[in-house]
Amino acid sequence: MRVAYAVAEAFRSMRRIPLMTSVAVGTIMLSLLVFGLFVLVTYNVRAALGEIRSRVDVEAFLTDEVQDQELALLRGRVASLPGVESVQYISKEQARERFIADYGDSLLTLLDENPLPASLLIYLVEERRTAEGAESVARTVHGMAGVSDVASGRGWVGEFDRLVVALTAISILIGLVVALASVFVISNTVKLTVWARREAIAIMKLVGATDAFVKLPFFIEGTLQGLTGGILALGILYALYGYLLPGLAGILFLPPAVCGGLVLMGALLGGIGSQVSLKQFLEV
Numbered sequence: 001m002r003v004a005y006a007v008a009e010a011f012r013s014m015r016r017i018p019l020m021t022s023v024a025v026g027t028i029m030l031s032l033l034v035f036g037l038f039v040l041v042t043y044n045v046r047a048a049l050g051e052i053r054s055r056v057d058v059e060a061f062l063t064d065e066v067q068d069q070e071l072a073l074l075r076g077r078v079a080s081l082p083g084v085e086s087v088q089y090i091s092k093e094q095a096r097e098r099f100i101a102d103y104g105d106s107l108l109t110l111l112d113e114n115p116l117p118a119s120l121l122i123y124l125v126e127e128r129r130t131a132e133g134a135e136s137v138a139r140t141v142h143g144m145a146g147v148s149d150v151a152s153g154r155g156w157v158g159e160f161d162r163l164v165v166a167l168t169a170i171s172i173l174i175g176l177v178v179a180l181a182s183v184f185v186i187s188n189t190v191k192l193t194v195w196a197r198r199e200a201i202a203i204m205k206l207v208g209a210t211d212a213f214v215k216l217p218f219f220i221e222g223t224l225q226g227l228t229g230g231i232l233a234l235g236i237l238y239a240l241y242g243y244l245l246p247g248l249a250g251i252l253f254l255p256p257a258v259c260g261g262l263v264l265m266g267a268l269l270g271g272i273g274s275q276v277s278l279k280q281f282l283e284v
Contacts, residue, residue, distance in 0.1 A: 003216070010217045010221035010224060013218075014224070014225070023185065024225045025225050025228050025229045025232070026229070027181065028226050028230065028266050028270065029230075029233045029236070029266075031178040031181050031229075031233075032178060032229060032230055032233035032262060032265065035262075036233055036234065036254070037237065038167070038170060038174050039171055039254065039258065039262070040241070040254055042164070042167040042168055042171050043252065043254055043255075043258070044252055045163060045167055046164055047252055057121055057134075057152075058122040058124065058137050058141065058150060058152045059121050059122065059151045059152075060119055060120040060141045060147045060149075061117045061118075061149045062117055062118045062119055062146055062148065063117070063146055063147070064117070066118070066146040070145070070146055071089070071146070074144060074146050074147070075089060075120060078122060078141055081137060081140060083124055083127075083128035084122055084123070084124060084137060087120050087121070087122055087123070088120070088121040088123070089118070090121055091118050092117065092118045093114070095118065095119065096114050096116055099116060117148065120141075122137060130161070134152040135152055138151075178269075182226065182266070182269040182273060183269055183273040183276060185273065215275060218274045218275070219274050219275060222275070223267050223268075223270045223271040226267045226268065226269050226270020226271065227263065227267040227270065229266045229270070230262055233266065234262055234263055237254075238253065
């Protein structure tokens with residue numbers, strides 16, 4: 001019975017001050033929308049990094065003097081290194097075909113012989129597909145006999161790692177700003193409602209109403225405002241995603257768990273904000 005009364009009272013309160021209710025819902029919606037956009041960007045950058053890391057490898061270029069027996073021994077040594085998943089031999093002719101596929105044959109036709117070296121393409125296990133993991137394997141292989149040079153993806157993988165860290169930090173910062181702004185707006189909206197009903201609250205307290213009984217309608221009101229703002233923010237975010245998707249192939253939308261967390265965050269902020277300004281009115 002008490003919960004039913006609190007819910008009915010929360011809806012009556014929101015109908016009494018529609019403007020302030022709209023301001024509170026709109027503020028939470030805009031705040032969560034900005035936060036959601038950064039989360040969406042961070043999520044897609046992380047997904048792209050995971051895809052790129054799946055192709056992280058190390059390529060060891062061989063000297064022309066390496067014989068078949070030496071090549072077999074070298075390939076076995078490389079394959080036994082910690083972090084190496086498999087090793088593929090690329091002959092000089094295969095290297096030429098790869099170059100033509102990527103850049104065309106206009107440059108190679110100017111040369112009398114194939115200048116491209118044979119190489120070992122070294123695939124790494126998943127946990128080593130990082131800038132540090134690739135560099136560690138590259139350093140070890142570079143010192144082996146028969147290897148003239150080694151290339152790894154340390155530079156661009158490191159840049160992606162730093163980008164993800166920066167975006168994550170920005171998302172956390174925006175999340176904190178969103179939380180503070182939403183709690184502030186909700187608490188001030190509820191404060192106006194409480195001020196208008198301060199005499200009724202005082203009477204309820206005098207006749208024995210508990211603090212929990214008085215707080216519950218305001219908590220439900222704030223939670224509903226936050227929940228509505230979260231749902232609207234998620235809806236707009238999905239609409240923007242649908243609008244941009246044709247021009248941005250491969251963009252992923254947030255997974256269901258994150259979408260639910262965004263809406264839940266709105267409800268939680270609304271509930272917390274509704275309680276911030278009640279204390280002074282409950283001291284009778």
